[in-house]
Amino acid sequence: MSFHLTILGTGSANPVVTRNATSHFLMVEQEGYLFDCGEATQTQLLRFKLKATRIKYIFITHLHGDHFFGLIGLLSTLNMHHRVDDLYIYGPKGLAEVLTLQMKYSDTRLNFKVHFEETRSEESYLLMENDYVKVTTIPLVHRVPCCGFLIEEKEKPHKILKELLPSHISIEQIKCLKDGQDVLDDNGEVLYSCDYYTIKGPAPDSYAFCTDTAYHPAILPIIKGVKLLYHETTFLHELVERAKETCHSTAYQAGQIAKEAGAKNLLIGHFSSRYKDLTPFIDEAKQVFHNTILGEDGMSIDFRDLV
Amino acid sequence: MSFHLTILGTGSANPVVTRNATSHFLMVEQEGYLFDCGEATQTQLLRFKLKATRIKYIFITHLHGDHFFGLIGLLSTLNMHHRVDDLYIYGPKGLAEVLTLQMKYSDTRLNFKVHFEETRSEESYLLMENDYVKVTTIPLVHRVPCCGFLIEEKEKPHKILKELLPSHISIEQIKCLKDGQDVLDDNGEVLYSCDYYTIKGPAPDSYAFCTDTAYHPAILPIIKGVKLLYHETTFLHELVERAKETCHSTAYQAGQIAKEAGAKNLLIGHFSSRYKDLTPFIDEAKQVFHNTILGEDGMSIDFRDLV
Numbered sequence: 001m002s003f004h005l006t007i008l009g010t011g012s013a014n015p016v017v018t019r020n021a022t023s024h025f026l027m028v029e030q031e032g033y034l035f036d037c038g039e040a041t042q043t044q045l046l047r048f049k050l051k052a053t054r055i056k057y058i059f060i061t062h063l064h065g066d067h068f069f070g071l072i073g074l075l076s077t078l079n080m081h082h083r084v085d086d087l088y089i090y091g092p093k094g095l096a097e098v099l100t101l102q103m104k105y106s107d108t109r110l111n112f113k114v115h116f117e118e119t120r121s122e123e124s125y126l127l128m129e130n131d132y133v134k135v136t137t138i139p140l141v142h143r144v145p146c147c148g149f150l151i152e153e154k155e156k157p158h159k160i161l162k163e164l165l166p167s168h169i170s171i172e173q174i175k176c177l178k179d180g181q182d183v184l185d186d187n188g189e190v191l192y193s194c195d196y197y198t199i200k201g202p203a204p205d206s207y208a209f210c211t212d213t214a215y216h217p218a219i220l221p222i223i224k225g226v227k228l229l230y231h232e233t234t235f236l237h238e239l240v241e242r243a244k245e246t247c248h249s250t251a252y253q254a255g256q257i258a259k260e261a262g263a264k265n266l267l268i269g270h271f272s273s274r275y276k277d278l279t280p281f282i283d284e285a286k287q288v289f290h291n292t293i294l295g296e297d298g299m300s301i302d303f304r305d306l307v
Numbered sequence: 308m309s310f311h312l313t314i315l316g317t318g319s320a321n322p323v324v325t326r327n328a329t330s331h332f333l334m335v336e337q338e339g340y341l342f343d344c345g346e347a348t349q350t351q352l353l354r355f356k357l358k359a360t361r362i363k364y365i366f367i368t369h370l371h372g373d374h375f376f377g378l379i380g381l382l383s384t385l386n387m388h389h390r391v392d393d394l395y396i397y398g399p400k401g402l403a404e405v406l407t408l409q410m411k412y413s414d415t416r417l418n419f420k421v422h423f424e425e426t427r428s429e430e431s432y433l434l435m436e437n438d439y440v441k442v443t444t445i446p447l448v449h450r451v452p453c454c455g456f457l458i459e460e461k462e463k464p465h466k467i468l469k470e471l472l473p474s475h476i477s478i479e480q481i482k483c484l485k486d487g488q489d490v491l492d493d494n495g496e497v498l499y500s501c502d503y504y505t506i507k508g509p510a511p512d513s514y515a516f517c518t519d520t521a522y523h524p525a526i527l528p529i530i531k532g533v534k535l536l537y538h539e540t541t542f543l544h545e546l547v548e549r550a551k552e553t554c555h556s557t558a559y560q561a562g563q564i565a566k567e568a569g570a571k572n573l574l575i576g577h578f579s580s581r582y583k584d585l586t587p588f589i590d591e592a593k594q595v596f597h598n599t600i601l602g603e604d605g606m607s608i609d610f611r612d613l614v
Contacts, residue, residue, distance in 0.1 A: 040346055065379060065413055076320070080320060095412070097408065143414065
């Protein structure tokens with residue numbers, strides 16, 4: 001299992017042809033997790049040849065248009081493609097009402113079930129979990145209620161040293177050993193799990209999605225040691241006052257957060273339309289945090305390739 | 308004065324990377340008229356280097372997503388660009404409610420005034436007029452209430468034959484002659500307007516925007532003799548039954564409507580995503596109506612170039 005991320009949009013509120021509004025598509029075990037869904041996200045999925053049908057979970061940080069105006073279009077298209085699988089949407093108060101009203105007037109009846117869960121942005125809490133991952137909220141500071149998301153792979157199971165296993169052991173017994181349970185074999189002898197498995201598998205993947213937000217060190221304990229931190233960088237630090245006024249961050253500040261959180265890697269995006277050349281962003285962030293990746297629409301990141 | 312049209316999207320409900328959702332941008336006397344506003348219309352305006360700030364009038368035919376999901380994004384962007392000029396929106400019941408709810412939750416307060424007028428689709432009526440054009444509704448047949456729009460340039464004023472005018476005639480007197488009024492000159496002599504103006508200026512431009520609709524000959528008297536008819540062609544005629552079921556039209560039917568209406572030119576679009584090669588569409592429509600134009604995203608049409 002590995003996380004595989006595709007960036008669908010690196011723009012901010014004011015659209016630019018080369019930078020679509022925010023959306024990140026994460027694949028884990030053949031299931032898609034979509035983080036934010038700005039206008040034309042569905043076109044970006046098509047453009048980068050990603051299967052929208054794989055999306056099972058959608059997380060919306062806040063209700064500014066560049067983060068959710070594409071959701072109703074995506075849902076309509078999934079419906080036209082005869083989706084039947086349940087869809088899970090997590091987003092702030094108001095999102096369900098907006099979607100419902102648009103469906104009412106466009107006479108859209110979904111063929112699939114949507115499980116909608118309203119998020120709270122006052123405190124961090126476990127939002128969902130399944131067999132592979134758990135998702136925790138990250139309260140952010142923005143002009144409207146906003147929460148980021150930390151998605152963590154569950155502890156990888158221990159690896160079994162097959163060459164040490166006795167013959168005639170069943171698959172069920174191997175599973176127990178892998179889970180750390182001792183088993184009784186057919187001869188009545190106890191097989192101790194610790195004799196057959198390695199200490200630990202590879203470190204679990206984790207991804208924190210932090211947008212939109214002012215510089216907000218209170219998130220540090222939540223994202224501590226994260227493998228990849230996405231942190232918005234709407235401005236360069238020369239506009240730090242503008243960033244503060246509008247509740248956004250600078251590239252320098254994102255670097256600071258990554259460094260202080262002990263993140264392994266930092267990904268930056270949500271660039272203001274005023275910037276054409278983005279080189280100063282990566283330069284500025286790297287002043288503080290070396291392992292920084294400059295986001296680009298269509299960029300694909302396999303977490304196995306990260307340090 | 309001449310009409311200048313740019314096609315922003317030729318796709319239908321199911322998105323295709325090369326064919327955006329429906330929107331047509333018409334410029335008349337430096338003022339923009341936008342017909343429908345599917346998702347990512349604002350990006351198309353940027354892509355084709357059109358000034359969204361010029362848009363003064365927006366007409367929405369019906370509330371299927373591929374015709375209006377881009378409107379809230381466009382309004383938000385106009386607001387961010389500090390628009391102050393009034394905007395006029397004409398659309399069906401429900402549109403204002405949807406926009407208002409989205410603005411409420413995204414904490415958007417428009418800096419400019421929006422005049423919203425609800426359209427009715429049961430009968431044809433004069434919807435608006437200004438100094439240059441008048442717009443009449445065209446009741447269409449679709450799965451939700453839907454009306455097209457006919458925009459007609461007002462009768463062009465007579466041309467004055469300047470070489471025949473006496474000297475020392477005032478601008479005000481020339482205007483009267485142009486409007487067909489006789490005037491008294493400074494010597495007390497009557498100047499008869501008919502002596503100084505040509506019979507008529509060039510034929511006024513007109514554009515009919517008919518989408519989405521089943522084949523519906525009842526529109527013929529409304530669009531009679533129109534200079535350019537845009538008529539949707541979601542399907543080829545081999546799928547005429549599917550067209551009927553879904554309240555759409557075939558290329559052959561659009562050709563029939565153009566022919567029977569005595570239109571000068573026909574523009575086709577709103578192609579189903581199932582078709583990659585669109586050549587059969589133009590071939591099919593031309594079987595019935597020769598002056599057919601195959602719509603393409605970004606195509607620009609100057610009405611002076613039309614027959």
